[in-house]
Amino acid sequence: MTKEQWGQLKQELLGTVGKHNFANWIEPLELSDVSDGVVTFNVPTTFTGNYVSRNFGDLILFQVNTVSPEIRRVHFRVPANGNVRPEPSAPKPRAARPAAQAAVSQAEGQVPAAPLDDRFTFDNFVVGKPNELAHAAARRVAEGGPVTFNPLFLYGGVGLGKTHLMHAIAWELQSKRPDLNVVYLSAEQFMYRFVQALRDRKMMDFKEMFRSVDVLMVDDVQFIAGKDSTQEEFFHTFNALVDQNKQIVISADRAPGEIENLEDRIKSRLQCGLVVDLHPTDYELRLGILQSKVDRFRNDYPGLQMADGVLEFLAHRISTNVRVLEGALTRLYAFASLVGHEITLELAQDCLADILRASERKISIEEIQRQVSEHYNIRLSDMIGPKRVRTFARPRQVAMYLCKQMTSRSLPEIGRRFGGRDHTTVMHGVKRIDELRHQDAQIAEDLELLRRTLEG
Numbered sequence: 001m002t003k004e005q006w007g008q009l010k011q012e013l014l015g016t017v018g019k020h021n022f023a024n025w026i027e028p029l030e031l032s033d034v035s036d037g038v039v040t041f042n043v044p045t046t047f048t049g050n051y052v053s054r055n056f057g058d059l060i061l062f063q064v065n066t067v068s069p070e071i072r073r074v075h076f077r078v079p080a081n082g083n084v085r086p087e088p089s090a091p092k093p094r095a096a097r098p099a100a101q102a103a104v105s106q107a108e109g110q111v112p113a114a115p116l117d118d119r120f121t122f123d124n125f126v127v128g129k130p131n132e133l134a135h136a137a138a139r140r141v142a143e144g145g146p147v148t149f150n151p152l153f154l155y156g157g158v159g160l161g162k163t164h165l166m167h168a169i170a171w172e173l174q175s176k177r178p179d180l181n182v183v184y185l186s187a188e189q190f191m192y193r194f195v196q197a198l199r200d201r202k203m204m205d206f207k208e209m210f211r212s213v214d215v216l217m218v219d220d221v222q223f224i225a226g227k228d229s230t231q232e233e234f235f236h237t238f239n240a241l242v243d244q245n246k247q248i249v250i251s252a253d254r255a256p257g258e259i260e261n262l263e264d265r266i267k268s269r270l271q272c273g274l275v276v277d278l279h280p281t282d283y284e285l286r287l288g289i290l291q292s293k294v295d296r297f298r299n300d301y302p303g304l305q306m307a308d309g310v311l312e313f314l315a316h317r318i319s320t321n322v323r324v325l326e327g328a329l330t331r332l333y334a335f336a337s338l339v340g341h342e343i344t345l346e347l348a349q350d351c352l353a354d355i356l357r358a359s360e361r362k363i364s365i366e367e368i369q370r371q372v373s374e375h376y377n378i379r380l381s382d383m384i385g386p387k388r389v390r391t392f393a394r395p396r397q398v399a400m401y402l403c404k405q406m407t408s409r410s411l412p413e414i415g416r417r418f419g420g421r422d423h424t425t426v427m428h429g430v431k432r433i434d435e436l437r438h439q440d441a442q443i444a445e446d447l448e449l450l451r452r453t454l455e456g
């Protein structure tokens with residue numbers, strides 16, 4: 001495959017993955033070489049390589065095979081002598097898009113802040129039980145009024161929206177209070193700037209710069225754990241700003257008290273304001289997030305249809321991490337548009353097999369049967385047995401429905417485990433419950449309760 005051919009394939013990919021994904025992930029790929037059936041692309045960072053490989057690897061291979069059918073594998077690497085940025089100082093790739101580069105306080109003498117992602121706004125943030133407190137607190141800070149809690153400390157597991165909320169605060173403040181000097185940066189970038197100032201003997205400038213900030217947001221503060229002099233400087237910056245009644249927002253992957261190798265005085269400072277937890281997403285929030293993303297995908301992929309039940313399936317089956325959920329949807333749209341096919345449950349199962357396997361909760365058919373029979377107070381033998389009276393038949397159908405939703409077992413397999421029934425019986429049962437859950441509030445409630453119990 002030649003560079004020219006790759007240039008043409010890229011244009012094909014633009015149509016397939018949409019312009020945002022293209023600019024983020026495909027455009028930076030540089031064809032390096034082809035040998036032994038492997039095509040190698042240079043990528044700016046390992047993160048980019050991993051992300052592209054996971055989400056677009058198959059798609060790229062498919063396109064490459066249209067001109068070079070002998071290629072079996074696509075490989076991504078960061079060139080050793082690269083003219084690319086070193087990993088530690090590289091901003092997160094999602095923020096590297098030119099369109100997303102909001103210059104927050106980039107002027108001479110001010111803190112060079114990290115660019116903001118234009119997707120991370122309050123409008124695009126879906127609120128549910130697990131994140132409502134964090135969202136409310138972020139909204140309050142974004143009003144730019146008098147400081148009521150300092151700092152706001154947001155914490156939670158990977159991909160639950162901490163960065164999104166911080167960017168949303170920055171966007172909102174920029175439009176409401178353009179007079180304020182708002183700075184968002186990662187703890188890693190804070191350290192990098194600190195080390196640079198030390199090296200260039202510009203510590204006074206560094207201190208002055210940070211002390212002139214009105215709102216300081218530091219993401220992933222756990223990064224400075226164990227880095228003594230950075231911690232020391234962070235502590236002084238923090239105190240100076242709090243003393244001047246300037247707002248600080250901090251995020252971390254765990255609560256302040258649980259960050260190891262963080263000085264106690266910093267921990268206690270971090271706990272002084274409002275500490276809020278972003279809980280793992282629940283089914284409703286996942287579904288809400290998927291729905292809002294689909295609304296936006298519709299613009300990128302006009303005409304691409306999605307069958308009923310696909311979003312519910314994804315919300316049930318994919319883990320709590322929203323980034324994984326988004327990645328799955330992106331891949332699904334890209335594939336469906338490539339094959340020119342409606343997005344069906346089968347397509348989703350095929351194209352997301354690896355993600356589904358990785359987040360499988362390993363719930364067994366037996367467990368479901370046991371729970372359902374307990375719930376409806378019938379004997380397990382009656383659930384599996386031949387009797388067709390409603391008292392047994394309905395719970396049986398509920399159990400079949402849950403088996404289809406919550407396990408990766410096929411219909412024939414489920415049928416076998418329900419006393420050797422045919423797969424069409426299972427199909428009928430699943431369909432019936434799917435209809436009933438929209439019509440019958442009791443069934444909907446039973447399903448919800450059972451699902452929660454089974455998921456533990």
Ligand SMILES: Nc1ncnc2c1ncn2[C@@H]1O[C@H](COP(=O)(O)OP(=O)(O)OP(=O)(O)O)[C@@H](O)[C@H]1O
Pocket residue numbers: 119120124125126127131156157158159160161162163164165253289322323326
């Ligand atoms: N409630 C939500 N509504 C819409 N999108 C969300 C929500 N929560 C998270 N996301 C999306 O999920 C992705 C991951 O979120 P984000 O980067 O903010 O996570 P994080 O908590 O900072 O994770 P990490 O610890 O890995 O930095 C982003 O694309 C973000 O837009």
